[in-house]
Amino acid sequence: MIASLATFSSVIETLGIVAFAMSGVFAALGKKLDMFGVLVIAFVTSVGGGTVRDLLIGATPVAWLKDTHTLQIILVTTILTLLLRKRIGNFQRTLMVFDALGLGLFTVIGIQKGLAFGLNPGVCVALGTISGCFGGVVRDILLNHIPALFHAKELYATTCIAGGTVYFLLNGVLDQEAVQTIAALVI
Amino acid sequence: MIASLATFSSVIETLGIVAFAMSGVFAALGKKLDMFGVLVIAFVTSVGGGTVRDLLIGATPVAWLKDTHTLQIILVTTILTLLLRKRIGNFQRTLMVFDALGLGLFTVIGIQKGLAFGLNPGVCVALGTISGCFGGVVRDILLNHIPALFHAKELYATTCIAGGTVYFLLNGVLDQEAVQTIAALVI
Amino acid sequence: MIASLATFSSVIETLGIVAFAMSGVFAALGKKLDMFGVLVIAFVTSVGGGTVRDLLIGATPVAWLKDTHTLQIILVTTILTLLLRKRIGNFQRTLMVFDALGLGLFTVIGIQKGLAFGLNPGVCVALGTISGCFGGVVRDILLNHIPALFHAKELYATTCIAGGTVYFLLNGVLDQEAVQTIAALVI
Numbered sequence: 121m122i123a124s125l126a127t128f129s130s131v132i133e134t135l136g137i138v139a140f141a142m143s144g145v146f147a148a149l150g151k152k153l154d155m156f157g158v159l160v161i162a163f164v165t166s167v168g169g170g171t172v173r174d175l176l177i178g179a180t181p182v183a184w185l186k187d188t189h190t191l192q193i194i195l196v197t198t199i200l201t202l203l204l205r206k207r208i209g210n211f212q213r214t215l216m217v218f219d220a221l222g223l224g225l226f227t228v229i230g231i232q233k234g235l236a237f238g239l240n241p242g243v244c245v246a247l248g249t250i251s252g253c254f255g256g257v258v259r260d261i262l263l264n265h266i267p268a269l270f271h272a273k274e275l276y277a278t279t280c281i282a283g284g285t286v287y288f289l290l291n292g293v294l295d296q297e298a299v300q301t302i303a304a305l306v307i
Numbered sequence: 308m309i310a311s312l313a314t315f316s317s318v319i320e321t322l323g324i325v326a327f328a329m330s331g332v333f334a335a336l337g338k339k340l341d342m343f344g345v346l347v348i349a350f351v352t353s354v355g356g357g358t359v360r361d362l363l364i365g366a367t368p369v370a371w372l373k374d375t376h377t378l379q380i381i382l383v384t385t386i387l388t389l390l391l392r393k394r395i396g397n398f399q400r401t402l403m404v405f406d407a408l409g410l411g412l413f414t415v416i417g418i419q420k421g422l423a424f425g426l427n428p429g430v431c432v433a434l435g436t437i438s439g440c441f442g443g444v445v446r447d448i449l450l451n452h453i454p455a456l457f458h459a460k461e462l463y464a465t466t467c468i469a470g471g472t473v474y475f476l477l478n479g480v481l482d483q484e485a486v487q488t489i490a491a492l493v494i
Numbered sequence: 495m496i497a498s499l500a501t502f503s504s505v506i507e508t509l510g511i512v513a514f515a516m517s518g519v520f521a522a523l524g525k526k527l528d529m530f531g532v533l534v535i536a537f538v539t540s541v542g543g544g545t546v547r548d549l550l551i552g553a554t555p556v557a558w559l560k561d562t563h564t565l566q567i568i569l570v571t572t573i574l575t576l577l578l579r580k581r582i583g584n585f586q587r588t589l590m591v592f593d594a595l596g597l598g599l600f601t602v603i604g605i606q607k608g609l610a611f612g613l614n615p616g617v618c619v620a621l622g623t624i625s626g627c628f629g630g631v632v633r634d635i636l637l638n639h640i641p642a643l644f645h646a647k648e649l650y651a652t653t654c655i656a657g658g659t660v661y662f663l664l665n666g667v668l669d670q671e672a673v674q675t676i677a678a679l680v681i
Contacts, residue, residue, distance in 0.1 A: 178367025180552025242375045365554025
């Protein structure tokens, strides 16, 4: 059960990294950056949220320094997204979808990590929200946008906080895995 | 005596959090952000300086993750400031006052924490200055201003460094509590 | 041998701090900041990369908090650069040279620290790149430039990654000190 939980968490984390890396690539393409710039933005968007989360709770060295998986996933995702971008179509909408997906997934992971560190549930929702939002905020600052977080008409971070709260309410009733799936999908 | 000192420190910290949260609310209102945006800016301005201070000295999990008081104070302050903002009047001047107040209070706390970690006094002044300034700098970056720190004609950070230095000079002569009160008021 | 290595590392670190502080001063002068603003930009550019590196690997308190040397070096460098700036001449070119120098030196130090913490070599190259680039990126964000990193036509961070990789390849063949010198010079 514990092994399966760990596996499940790492599947969610991988999905979140892929989703945010793709969102980073699409945002960078909108600004016509070169190959290296695209890779940096993909990287920052992907690991930004998790890095801040790990720094805040003191889980250092931060997750992506501990093995090369994260870096490899981001590299492969960036290259595949660049190659297949014509087929993926409309940038703006695609960016929104992957951004929302990454947001949901990272919020759930942030909450879980906070709970694992014995933090108060209310604080964990804040921590999860930061994990979810931070990658996108840094991406937008680097690309000189006003963070999407602020002009997306609440829909964005509000769902993130709401989702996190729902996560706790459900947590008492259902079992862990079901809750994770629901939370990630709903958000 | 130790208990009273701890209480006194936590009173100063609470005042600093309230002052910076109010400064964040006024800055965000100037940009006509929605309710959620205002809350985020208030939060970042409030905990930004202390978070960087705790990260730099390695005091993790950072202070505001350890209990829900800080989050509650920020939430209540934001709501009250929004409700009472018509009575508070002129935004720009009010923002300046609360910013200066938060700055002074956080500089003192930053210096104290640095000393408690056994750091060199000169380094502590730098750490205090960072604690004091960082919240406001991040607020200004997020709101796409040029940081007030740079165009306030030195008056700002210079007083902060000067206050910190005075703090040390006085420290040898007077007792702890008197010094704190004086330092916070003077700055 | 170990003592001489430590000395050599600290010489490289000092050179990197001086180079980045000078680059910060020249960038700030281009924006006509006052004396205090120039000092802050010099400080941030100098310690930014190393601070992020230390935070990510969990080496806290971060390096520049542990003694006053770093702060003193930055202060002296800033004052000397301001006094001698007429003799140094053309800002833009000088900025580029010191930026490149600091970049190379900090990349090497970042890689070494990563290895000392037992991290994977591929991850160390990423860590070194971040150490090298971050100070300049923060400087550019504070001065409201688009980070030089993105519009310098790859030449910048690409050489940094390439240099780091070369460092590892050489590492197996030559002895430590020779490699450091070569790597720093080549980059």
